Amino acid sequence: MPDYVNPFFYSPSPGLFPPESDRLSVHQKMLKVGLNTGNMMFASALHRVLGSEAGSAWAPRVEDFDAEKVGADHDCVVIAAANWLQPRSDFGALAEKLEKTGLPCFLIGLGAQAGSFSARPELPEGTRRMLDVVSHRSNKIAVRGPFTAEVLKTVGIENVEVTGCPSLLVASDNHIEKPAQTPQRIGIAGSRGAPNDKLLVAKQITHTLSRKLSQLMLDQPLDFIAQAEIPDINILMSQGRYDDVRPDWIEFLEKYYGAGIDRISSAITEKMNVFFNIPDWLDYLKDMDFIVSTRLHGTIAALIAGTPTLLIVHDSRTREMFEIMGIPSVPAEDIDPDAIDFKALYDSVDTNKFTVGLPAYRARYIRFFEENGLRHNL
Incomplete structure (x- = not known):
């Protein structure tokens, strides 16, 4: 099994903006976090577990993704995904970049978004192409849950592992205390x-x-x-x-x-x-x-x-x-x-239920990383 130790992250900001970022406009900052600061949570977790928050190479947008340089400088691409499986999101441009790198590609935390489990989102052609590229360049794709796995199955993608969202890989096993008094803040x-x-x-x-x-x-x-x-x-x-x-x-x-x-x-x-x-x-x-x-x-x-x-x-x-x-x-x-x-x-x-389930959740990710040859620090 290969041992990938130098990943390039296609992800939002890992949540440690340098001091000079104070000069960025609100629009510029929002672009770096994928227009939602919540994206920093799963990006940060993956950078900490598979790389380094402070030193990892990453790009938040396709426009910032230099496929030729990534292919020359890194041994794989880690894609920090979110609820990408929906009709309005087309990842054809990302598929093209991934193909050009020639590297193994690992899609982690992928989710499908629909009003209910009975609805299956229609996936644009570009998104299907991206999924096909990643499916052939990795052992498995890590998805948020069984519903997402079912959506992928409808487009012929079955090398899937249900792992949940990677954001909680940095969570503590300590029980969350809930004081008996009425919450004030x-x-x-x-x-x-x-x-x-x-x-x-x-x-x-x-x-x-x-x-x-x-x-x-x-x-x-x-x-x-x-x-x-x-x-x-x-x-x-x-x-x-x-x-x-x-x-x-x-x-x-x-x-x-x-x-x-x-x-x-x-x-x-x-x-x-x-x-x-x-x-x-x-x-x-x-x-x-x-x-x-x-x-x-x-x-x-x-x-x-x-x-x-x-x-x-x-x-x-x-x-x-x-x-x-x-x-x-x-x-x-x-x-x-x-x-x-x-x-x-x-x-x-x-x-x-959350606290008791954390060890099993973490074990699923360890299995996923090791089956894909990704070095981690869990």
């Missing part, structure tokens, strides 16, 4: 990316809950951890100024929050947080009592920090992670958006 990690007027009328429970949780930040003592809410992040990084925020974004925010921009800006400045550095993110979470999240990696970050958390399960991606990794969760349908009871949600958190 509560954080929200809601799901909303770029402005989209469809979100204002969408009836899906995830959109309804995410919007309601965002609105509660205006009136209640709640923190909000932003990951992909670009207009909000721009206001936050400008210390509440919104002069340079696009007028259509301001109009969207006022409709979404149901308030004027001055009030929104004040709440964002006082209560919203965004992190481009994982140690800072985890330190912040360690001081929180409870995190309620519709975001998978918002939940995972809290688990790594040892903070009680609850994932609101609302699609195939979040359900798959709950089932394979034992993440504390609640079905979105069980929450009334107009009567969210944070104390009841906190009382329902049970981290035992």
